[in-house]
Amino acid sequence: MKPLSRRAAEPESAAFPTRPYDLLKEFTVALVAVALLTAGLAALFSSPDDKPVTLAAWSAAAPNDFTATAVAELGATSTTAQYGPPYNDTPGAGQRIGPLGLQRAAGVRIPVDTAEDFVLRPLRQAPEPADVTAALAAWSAAPTDQQQMWTAAYSDALGKAPDGDPAQVAHGDYGPVPVLTGRLLTLAQAGGLDGQLLAQGHFYQTDYTKPLLFLADGTYLAGLADGQHLSGDQWGMMNETGNYPGQAWLWLYTFWYQVDPFKTSTNADALIWALMAVLSLGLVLVPFIPGVRSVPRWTKVYRLIWRDHYRQQR
Structure with missing residues (x-):
């Protein structure tokens, strides 16, 4: 039987560079770093823990x-x-x-x-x-x-x-x-x-x-x-007291409370709810509205988003 060559006898992984890897050390370093970062950010940006009002x-x-x-x-x-x-x-x-x-x-x-x-x-x-x-x-x-x-x-x-x-x-x-x-x-x-x-x-x-x-x-x-500046005369919404970010995803809903005629209306809640329902329905129906659905094709924004794909094609 013909003997195997040295290259053929070596495992396939030997053809690629290798280096020692200490998983336990990596885990420990990551854990300590994240813990210190969390504690530091919490000390700087944590929300006040006010007692409940009873x-x-x-x-x-x-x-x-x-x-x-x-x-x-x-x-x-x-x-x-x-x-x-x-x-x-x-x-x-x-x-x-x-x-x-x-x-x-x-x-x-x-x-x-x-x-x-x-x-x-x-x-x-x-x-x-x-x-x-x-x-x-x-x-x-x-x-x-x-x-x-x-x-x-x-x-x-x-x-x-x-x-x-x-x-x-x-x-x-x-x-x-x-x-x-x-x-x-x-x-x-x-x-x-x-x-x-x-x-x-x-x-x-x-x-x-x-x-x-x-x-x-x-x-x-x-x-x-x-x-705490939470009486409603400032734009925006927050979920805790103090000057900290809140529900940014509600900005469109809370925005309408700051403009006429909503900010002076006694029916503001109902009117804004109806407006947001119409806007949400319009967003759902965008693919079916003639003209609006063609805006991406006219502006060619998709070519900017998928620029790597079109660059490779060229």
């Missing part, structure tokens, strides 16, 4: 604002009470596109009775002194017109008091309203109101709709947003 924090930091908001919830004059669907069936409330009322078409999906859910039920569920029990009974026994007169009078008196301080409100016929709102303030400052609003009708305390609506009806949360 009813307890609000009532402690701005008790007068909390009391004024509680009066508005009790008298059904707050933003939430008059918002309409999906929270309540307030006549005439809700955004629309022409004759089509979008909110009313969807209906009331998250029923919220601000007086009952935010004030009365939490007070009934908490251990109450005798004066609060009597105040709850007096409120329940009074007709709706009388309840509204009490809350309107007390709201006006709070507005005239120095700094809206309930302790400096002038004497008047406010019925049981001062007792109810005063007890609610005490309950909120003790931290009990947060848990009660979370637990209403739910086993798992993960639905923050009611606490958030209550917070949003006051001025405290809006003041925090102003302090």
